[in-house]
Structure formats: C-alpha cells, structure tokens
Amino acid sequence: MVYKASLGRKVFTFVNVLFLVAITLLGILPFVHLLSVSLSSNVAAMAAEVKLWPVGFTFEAYHYLGKKVEFLRSLGVSVERVVLGTIINMVLTVLAAYPLSKSNEQFRFRTLYVWFFAITMFFGGGLIPTYIVIKETALLNSIWALILPGALNVWNMVMLLNFFRNIPKDMEEAATIDGASQWSILWRIYLPVSLPALATILLFMMVGHWNSWFDGILYMNSPEKYPLQSYLSTLVTSINKKAISLDDLNALENVSEKTLRTAQIFLGALPIMLVYPFLQKYFIKGITVGSVKE
Amino acid sequence: MKGNAIQRRKMRWEFPFHMMLLPGVLVTLVYAYGPMFGIVMAFQKFDPVLSFWKSKFVGWKNFRYIFHLPEFNQVLWNTVLISVLKIGFGLLVPLLLALLLNELTKNGLKRIVQTSIFLPFFLSWTVLGGVLLELFMLKGPINSLLSGVGVEPIMFMGDGNWFRAIIVGSDVWKGMGYNMIIFLAAIVGINSSLYEAAEVDGAGKWKQMIHITLPGMAPIIILMATLSLGNILNAGFDQILILYNPIVYEHADVIDTFVYRLGIFSQQYAPAAAIGLFKSAISLGLVGFSYFLAYRFSNYRIF
Numbered sequence: 086m087v088y089k090a091s092l093g094r095k096v097f098t099f100v101n102v103l104f105l106v107a108i109t110l111l112g113i114l115p116f117v118h119l120l121s122v123s124l125s126s127n128v129a130a131m132a133a134e135v136k137l138w139p140v141g142f143t144f145e146a147y148h149y150l151g152k153k154v155e156f157l158r159s160l161g162v163s164v165e166r167v168v169l170g171t172i173i174n175m176v177l178t179v180l181a182a183y184p185l186s187k188s189n190e191q192f193r194f195r196t197l198y199v200w201f202f203a204i205t206m207f208f209g210g211g212l213i214p215t216y217i218v219i220k221e222t223a224l225l226n227s228i229w230a231l232i233l234p235g236a237l238n239v240w241n242m243v244m245l246l247n248f249f250r251n252i253p254k255d256m257e258e259a260a261t262i263d264g265a266s267q268w269s270i271l272w273r274i275y276l277p278v279s280l281p282a283l284a285t286i287l288l289f290m291m292v293g294h295w296n297s298w299f300d301g302i303l304y305m306n307s308p309e310k311y312p313l314q315s316y317l318s319t320l321v322t323s324i325n326k327k328a329i330s331l332d333d334l335n336a337l338e339n340v341s342e343k344t345l346r347t348a349q350i351f352l353g354a355l356p357i358m359l360v361y362p363f364l365q366k367y368f369i370k371g372i373t374v375g376s377v378k379e
Numbered sequence: 380m381k382g383n384a385i386q387r388r389k390m391r392w393e394f395p396f397h398m399m400l401l402p403g404v405l406v407t408l409v410y411a412y413g414p415m416f417g418i419v420m421a422f423q424k425f426d427p428v429l430s431f432w433k434s435k436f437v438g439w440k441n442f443r444y445i446f447h448l449p450e451f452n453q454v455l456w457n458t459v460l461i462s463v464l465k466i467g468f469g470l471l472v473p474l475l476l477a478l479l480l481n482e483l484t485k486n487g488l489k490r491i492v493q494t495s496i497f498l499p500f501f502l503s504w505t506v507l508g509g510v511l512l513e514l515f516m517l518k519g520p521i522n523s524l525l526s527g528v529g530v531e532p533i534m535f536m537g538d539g540n541w542f543r544a545i546i547v548g549s550d551v552w553k554g555m556g557y558n559m560i561i562f563l564a565a566i567v568g569i570n571s572s573l574y575e576a577a578e579v580d581g582a583g584k585w586k587q588m589i590h591i592t593l594p595g596m597a598p599i600i601i602l603m604a605t606l607s608l609g610n611i612l613n614a615g616f617d618q619i620l621i622l623y624n625p626i627v628y629e630h631a632d633v634i635d636t637f638v639y640r641l642g643i644f645s646q647q648y649a650p651a652a653a654i655g656l657f658k659s660a661i662s663l664g665l666v667g668f669s670y671f672l673a674y675r676f677s678n679y680r681i682f
Contacts, residue, residue, distance in 0.1 A: 180399040
C-alpha cells in the first residue's frame with residue numbers, strides 16, 4: 086500500500102530505527118570490545134586503554150594459546166563431549182519419540198511411558214542427591230558424568246514426537262502391510278522426512294553440550310578433565326576476585342594475563358558466533374514449534 | 380483361545396516399541412528417578428560412606444536446622460526478588476522490542492536487529508560473565524565512559540544493589556531474543572484483514588496497536604507469564620555463580636547457590652538436600668498451579 090506518511094509517522098520511524106540500532110549495538114559491542122582487548126598489546130590492555138578497536142595490534146595472545154596446554158586439552162575434552170554427547174542424545178531422543186508418537190490404540194502402554202517421562206519435567210531430586218547418585222554410579226571424574234545424566238532431554242523428545250505425529254500415515258500403513266518392521270519404518274520413512282526437525286534439535290543439543298560448564302566443575306575432580314567452558318569459568322572467577330579488589334590491578338595481574346584471558350573467552354564463543362547467523366532459521370523454528378503450538 | 384492369540388500378536392507388535400524406549404527409560408530411571416529417591420537423605424544423618432540405604436533417619440531435624448540458619452530468610456528473599464524482577468522485565472522488554480521491530484518496513488534491517496538481539500541467548504554464562512566482568516570492572520570501559528561525563532568510578536561488582544541490577548539486566552539481555560521471537564510469531568499470526576478494516580475506519584497505527592495487536596497477543600502474553608510462575612524459585616544458578624563474590628553474598632545469594640556452597644563446599648549434604656527439597660516442593664506446587672491456569676485459560680498442553 087502506497088500512501089503519504091504523516092510527519093508524526095516519519096518522526097516515529099526515525100526514532101524507532103535509532104533505538105533499534107542502539108539495541109543491536111548492545112548485542113554486538115561487548116564482543117567487539119572483548120576481541121579488541123585480545124588483539125591489543127599487553128600494556129594497552131592493562132592500562133584499560135582499549136575500547137572498541139585494538140591498541141598496539143598483535144596476534145601474540147592467539148599465538149601463545151596455540152601452545153597453552155590447559156587450553157588445548159580442555160578444547161579436546163569439549164570436542165569429545167559435543168560429538169559423543171550429541172550422538173547419544175540423538176539416538177535416545179529419536180528412539181523414545183517414535184513409539185510415543187503412536188496413538189494409544191497402536192501402543193497401549195503409551196500413556197504409562199508418557200507419565201514416566203513427564204514427571205521428570207516437574208520434579209527433580211535437586212543438586213545434592215543428583216551429585217550423590219553420580220558418585221554412587223562411579224561416574225565422578227569421567228566424561229560420562231557430563232553425558233549420561235542428560236542423555237534424554239524430555240523437551241527435545243516432546244518436540245520431535247509432535248513432529249512425528251504430523252507425518253501422514255498412509256506410507257507407514259502401506260509399509261506395514263508389506264511386512265516392514267517398526268525399526269525400518271522409523272529408519273526409512275520417519276527419519277528422512279523429519280530432517281528439518283532433526284537438524285533443529287541437533288543444533289540445540291550441540292550448543293547445549295558446548296555451553297555447559299557447571300557439570301564439569303561439579304563432577305570432575307581434576308582440572309585436566311574440564312571441558313573448555315568449565316576451564317573458562319575458572320578464568321572468569323579469577324577476574325571476579327580482582328574486579329572487586331581496590332588494589333592496583335596492574336601490580337596484581339601477570340602482564341599477559343588479560344589479553345590471554347579475553348582471547349580464550351572469545352574463542353569459547355567463536356564457534357557459536359560463526360555458525361549461528363546461518364542456522365538461525367532452524368533455531369527460530371525450534372523455538373516457535375516448541376512453545377506456540379496448537 | 381482366539382482372544383489369547385490376538386493378545387500375543389498385539390504384544391509382538393508392541394515389542395519393538397518397548398525396546399526402543401528401553402535406553403531412555405534406563406537413563407531416566409537412574410539419573411532422574413534415582414535423585415528423587417535420593418531425597419530421603421534430607422531426612423537422614425547422611426553419611427556418604429553408608430549412602431542412602433544405611434544412613435540413619437533423623438526425621439525433620441535437617442529442616443529445623445536449615446530454617447534456623449541466619450542466612451536462610453535473606454537467601455529466600457533474594458531468590459524471589461531477583462526472579463520476579465527477571466520475569467517482569469524479561470517479558471516486558473521483549474514485548475516492547477517485538478512491537479517496535481514489527482513497525483520496521485525494511486526487511487534487511489529487521490533481520491540484522493533480530494540476529495544481534497538473539498545472539499547472547501546462545502552463548503554460555505561463562506562467556507557472558509567474562510564479558511560482563513571486563514566491562515564493569517573498576518577500571519573497565521563502562522567506568523571510563525562514566526568518568527568522561529564526570530561520574531566517579533563505581534564498584535559495580537562489589538555493591539549489592541548494582542550487582543542485582545546487573546544480574547537482572549544481563550538476564551534480560553541474554554533472554555530477550557528468545558521471547559521476542561515468540562511475540563513476533565504471535566504478531567504475524569494476527570489476521571491482517573483486521574488491520575485493513577481498522578485503516579478504512581480511520582484508525583492510526585497507534586490505535587491499531589492498542590486495539591488489534593495487543594489484544595491479539597494477549598493469549599500468548601498470559602501464557603508466558605503463567606508458565607514463568609513455576610520459575611519463581613529459580614533465580615538463575617549458573618549466572619549468579621559465575622558473577623557473584625563474597626562481598627555481595629548478602630544481596631545476591633539465592634537458594635541454588637546457597638545449596639551449592641553448603642552441600643559441596645561445606646559437605647553438609649543432608650541439610651543442603653533439605654533446602655533442595657524445600658525448593659522442589661514449592662516449585663512443584665507453583666508449576667502445577669501454573670500449568671493448570673495455562674490449560675484453563677489458553678488451552679495449553681505439553682503432550
């Protein structure tokens with residue numbers, strides 16, 4: 086529709102665009118600052134001269150990280166966790182979602198299983214009993230402590246089963262008459278048509294594993310077993326102590342500490358920042374399917 | 380005889396379903412139901428060596444102990460205050476942003492704004508916490524900006540009230556993209572003929588927003604507000620854990636962080652589990668109530 090905008094409308098649009106651009110910057114500038122500090126010289130970073138552009142540009146911090154054992158080791162743990170954890174999550178989620186997407190006539194025990202899983206969405210044992218169970222099942226200090234407890238996320242399962250339910254049933258019926266097993270119906274009919282939904286939950290699982298840090302701190306006794314985000318959290322907590330101290334920061338901090346720290350934090354965010362703009366539509370689909378459904 | 384055969388065939392038909400569910404059931408049984416059973420430790424004089432099975436039962440003693448802890452009331456108050464503020468602003472800000480974003484006519488700009496608002500949602504609190512601490516340090520960029528306009532440096536992370544504001548503000552910042560997407564989806568779902576009719580009747584953009592957009596979004600707003608009711612005792616565990624420090628415990632310590640320190644650091648497993656149970660029980664009530672309301676008023680069902 087083409088019509089002449091009133092003056093008030095023009096002013097509103099102008100102010101609105103300005104405001105939204107400001108909000109956009111609020112989302113981006115903190116990370117620009119982080120990157121700038123990590124690319125600055127140690128002296129400039131220490132003197133807090135760096136704002137949004139590197140001062141005394143250098144790749145030194147990143148060079149140094151290439152040899153930093155703690156960083157590389159925790160990166161390795163994270164990669165292992167993401168790969169292993171995502172595969173297991175995916176298998177368990179698909180296998181649970183498929184039977185539960187059947188009707189009560191097709192699967193008489195469906196309601197029973199649904200309740201079994203649903204209860205865990207509303208009630209949990211809490212931090213301490215969970216810790217004791219992990220300890221009792223001898224998972225402490227093992228990567229499985231980061232994978233098994235959350236191996237089946239009920240929200241993801243519900244999302245997938247709702248998707249499965251909307252798949253037309255005629256192909257499946259034809260296959261059943263031909264004597265296909267449930268396993269091959271799932272594998273040959275359901276999975277191929279569910280690729281968009283699977284991509285969405287795959288992303289959520291990968292991001293979830295990459296980002297978790299507290300379970301690493303809680304269940305791993307030795308820092309050598311920390312995934313990247315847990316290792317980063319120890320760095321962040323160490324600044325925290327300095328952020329509140331009134332002493333001269335320069336004297337307290339090792340010269341290269343600040344640029345190194347920011348470089349590591351930035352690298353912890355980098356994979357997501359790189360991937361996310363391209364996969365955004367899948368995330369959005371997952372969110373709107375999961376929350377606003379009929 | 381015939382009934383029996385049908386029964387058997389039905390069981391054979393369903394057998395693969397049970398097999399498929401088995402791994403998920405096992406994991407859930409051990410790591411979700413196990414801890415639920417483990418709650419008995421809240422009523423025990425828990426000894427890690429004897430575990431749940433053999434530790435001695437002491438009745439409500441742990442609960443009496445925790446309710447008399449000097450920090451308890453303050454921790455409870457911090458939890459409720461912080462989470463109510465988070466829920467309120469966490470709905471209001473994205474609602475406003477969705478309405479404003481919806482007024483943009485250029486799709487390119489809309490995409491850029493949406494992408495950047497949504498970004499912090501996907502980053503961990505370690506990364507965001509690291510960024511926030513760099514920004515709000517005593518000698519950080521925020522303070523140097525402030526000193527440019529003549530404000531004395533503020534110790535943001537060491538002042539209880541500033542700290543709470545940062546906790547609430549950064550949580551809104553992280554989560555606003557998510558809620559905004561849901562609100563935008565609700566706006567798109569409003570019947571466009573309503574707007575055309577309003578235009579014919581001479582209603583301006585402002586009136587259209589008040590009389591069409593907002594009422595059209597009301598169900599989803601109410602639904603989201605109701606569902607967040609269950610979170611009143613979740614004030615954001617890992618966010619506060621990474622950002623707080625002993626100076627601001629009095630203003631920032633919430634149930635989860637308190638349980639963590641009491642249970643894992645001080646090894647007072649049973650009292651910590653008792654606080655956990657106290658929290659879970661109230662949360663269960665709230666979640667149940669909120670789902671009842673959501674079902675009643677928005678016809679919302681999970682399954």
